[in-house]
Amino acid sequence: MxxxxxxxxxQYKKVTELPCRLIEEYTYFNLLGDLTGKSxxxxxxxxxxxxRKFLHKGxxxxxxxxxxxxxxxxxxxxESQKQEDIEYIVGDVMELGKIGSFDLVVASYLLNYARTKEELLKMCQTVYTNLKPGGRFLTINNNLQQCPESYGICEKYGYTKSISETLQEGTPITLTFRIPGDNKTVSFDNYYLSKETYEWAFQVAGFEEIHLHQPIVFSEGIQEFDLEFWQDFLEYAPIVCIECLK
Ligand SMILES: C[S@@+](CC[C@H](N)C(=O)[O-])C[C@H]1O[C@@H](n2cnc3c(N)ncnc32)[C@H](O)[C@@H]1O
Structure with missing residues (x-):
């Protein structure tokens, strides 16, 4: 395969400095809270x-x-350059099974790779089974509920979203990122699944509570750009954070 x-x-490694990644990271860490001592x-x-950032945050x-x-x-x-102590595993989340019992399971841009409700459920089951009782799942996702008419706003933040058919379960959404300092781009597909399908998968997997969080703006970001620059990102929310409690 x-x-x-x-x-x-x-190429993907180079897109980390785009404006979209700044607001994403701020929103993500704001929701993650204090990571000291967490697995x-x-x-x-x-x-x-x-x-690596989780490690640096304790x-x-x-x-x-x-x-x-x-x-x-x-x-x-x-990791080896910085002598850090992170364990890395090559594996498909859908087939991972239980490898531990963690305080937090996180994922930045995983669920949007599920093409069907069955694939989404397998991912959610892996998340659930690896969480301690009372543990928390926090994920950043392509906001699949963003209205396609507003996809154009992503461009000023460093990328484009496009579709070649009307959104229905499994429709590919193509994301193309500008590579900073280069004239090239890198593209990949995410897949549309409805909000109802996501809620179904979290519930069937066993989660008690599900919360959606919109991106939030941050003072460093305003210093670098200005509040007006972020307005469309806040209004049309091309990304979303999803939090589920076990
Ligand atoms: C957009 S990248 C995000 C990487 C990283 N989380 C970040 O934010 O920089 C998506 C990642 O999901 C991985 N991925 C997609 N489907 C997966 C699956 N079924 N199991 C494990 N990884 C998967 C890809 O290999 C890729 O590294």
Whole structure:
């Protein structure tokens, strides 16, 4: 099987400095709260960008899982340079099963790769089974509920979203990111599933509570750009954070 991220790993690693990533990171960490002493399972960890940040923010144990061996290779390279203590595993979240009992399971851009409700449910079951009782799942997702008429606003934040058919269960949504300092772009597909399908999957997996959180603006971001720059991102919310409690 060809793992798509193996072919774009180096390019994807470079998109971390785009404006969209700044507001995403701020929103994510604001919701994560104090990570001191926490055990964290980072699903779809990619090249470990967030796994390393969790460690720097005081997490005690971090395991990162990604289906792409190339992404994990990049993560391990960066870990060995800094002598950090993060465990990385190459694996498909849908097939992972129980590997531990974590305070927090997180995922930045995993669920939007589920093409069907069955795939989404498998991902949610993996999340649930790896959480301690009372544990929390926090994920950043492409906001699949964003109205396609507003996809154009993403451009000033560094990327485009497009579809070639009306949104229905499983419709691919193509994301194309500008690579900073380069004239190139990197593209990949996410898949549309309805809000009802997401709620169904969280509930069937066993989650007690589900909360959606919109992106929030941040003072450093306002210093760098200005409040008006972020207005469309706040209004049309191209990303969403989802929090589920076990
Ligand atoms: C957009 S990247 C995000 C990477 C990282 N979380 C970040 O925010 O930088 C999506 C990642 O999801 C991984 N992925 C997609 N489907 C997966 C699956 N079924 N199991 C594990 N990883 C998966 C890809 O290999 C890729 O590294």
């Amino acid at each position: 060809i793992i798509y991220y193996d072919t774009i790993a180096e 964290i399972l980072d699903l779809a960890c990619g090249e470990g960008l967030y796994s 997490a005690k144990k971090i395991v990162g899982v990604d289906i792409s061996a190339k992404m994990i290779e990049l993560a391990k390279q960066q």
